[in-house]
Amino acid sequence: MSHGGQWRQAQDDYGVFSRGLVDLSASISPYGPGPKARAEWPFLVNRLDRYPDPDYRELYEAVAVHYRIQAASVVLTAGATAAIDLVLQVINPRVVYVVEPAFSEYRLRATLWNIPVRRITETTGMTDPGLLFLANPVNPTGTLWHPSDLQQWITEALRHDVVPVIDEAFLEFVPDWRQRTLMQPDMHEVPYLILGSVTKFYGLAGLRVGFLVADPRRAKAFKNRLEPWSIAWPSARVAALALQDQTYFDAARDWIIAERTWLLGQLARRADIVGRPAANFILVNPSVDDFDAWLRRLAESGVLVRDARDFQAIRQPAARIAVKTRRDSQRLLAVWPVPPTNWR
Numbered sequence: 001m002s003h004g005g006q007w008r009q010a011q012d013d014y015g016v017f018s019r020g021l022v023d024l025s026a027s028i029s030p031y032g033p034g035p036k037a038r039a040e041w042p043f044l045v046n047r048l049d050r051y052p053d054p055d056y057r058e059l060y061e062a063v064a065v066h067y068r069i070q071a072a073s074v075v076l077t078a079g080a081t082a083a084i085d086l087v088l089q090v091i092n093p094r095v096v097y098v099v100e101p102a103f104s105e106y107r108l109r110a111t112l113w114n115i116p117v118r119r120i121t122e123t124t125g126m127t128d129p130g131l132l133f134l135a136n137p138v139n140p141t142g143t144l145w146h147p148s149d150l151q152q153w154i155t156e157a158l159r160h161d162v163v164p165v166i167d168e169a170f171l172e173f174v175p176d177w178r179q180r181t182l183m184q185p186d187m188h189e190v191p192y193l194i195l196g197s198v199t200k201f202y203g204l205a206g207l208r209v210g211f212l213v214a215d216p217r218r219a220k221a222f223k224n225r226l227e228p229w230s231i232a233w234p235s236a237r238v239a240a241l242a243l244q245d246q247t248y249f250d251a252a253r254d255w256i257i258a259e260r261t262w263l264l265g266q267l268a269r270r271a272d273i274v275g276r277p278a279a280n281f282i283l284v285n286p287s288v289d290d291f292d293a294w295l296r297r298l299a300e301s302g303v304l305v306r307d308a309r310d311f312q313a314i315r316q317p318a319a320r321i322a323v324k325t326r327r328d329s330q331r332l333l334a335v336w337p338v339p340p341t342n343w344r
């Protein structure tokens, strides 16, 4: 399994139906797209006969305004996953460098394009021209890169003719994300690419909207390769409305961070915490004798966590747990008692 969020499979495997399910296996905000988007939702069905605006003017503008960048440096895609594919397709690098542990799609998409993948842990691993994927914060640990370390990765990549691609899919969960983002008001001559997503922070995994930020000349080349109408019209409209609703999302960020702090304290009594969780998920090595039985017991009780045993370069067996509402956290903790103090 290389992704969380497999709620349909859970129905077959454990007989739990989505209505009663607490899905902590995909790290998506539980707070949804905000009141503006919710208010408009019932009316969108009356306009499904329309094609989307092929230029997606409203959504480009909403992305540009919120992220304080030029619309010309943005390329909208159907989720950040489609942006990963687009980058590989257009740049067609000789090799893809992945700093593990990492989101599985960097490796999977590169392999599908027949591009060799090299797993590296140090900047010195970049010896040939190619492309580097690096996420900030990292999935699955949630750890943030120190700005100077991130800069060093970029500098070293460029020195070896490697295109750095920084994945900021989870960065907006971090309170000082504006200081940390590598997006710039003017991206001319900026040599790296940035991946963005409205899936996670805006609770819109089902709508599939993401984007790429690049030097406007590069952005144009990427745009030329997009299919027309690649984002559904309701998806584009809801994403734009969500991005325009920042008062709500400032509150949602605070709620999630408060819950993460509380849940971390609870999980620390049941598991070793891996890394330094700065986003809306926590990676753990649970204090259990039988990991498979533990996963099954949670799932049969209607709680899904991400089996993280397929991630490289982390202590195993590990599970990734999304931070949602207090009620969701309590459902998890109710079926995962604190182990006796003499455990192991």
Ligand SMILES: Cc1ncc(COP(=O)(O)O)c(C=O)c1O
Pocket: 078, 079, 080, 081, 082, 103, 135, 138, 139, 167, 169, 170, 196, 197, 198, 199, 205, 209, 210
């Ligand atoms: C680090 C990272 N980047 C990108 C994505 C893809 O996001 P999207 O849903 O926008 O395709 C994910 C999804 O899990 C992710 O973990």
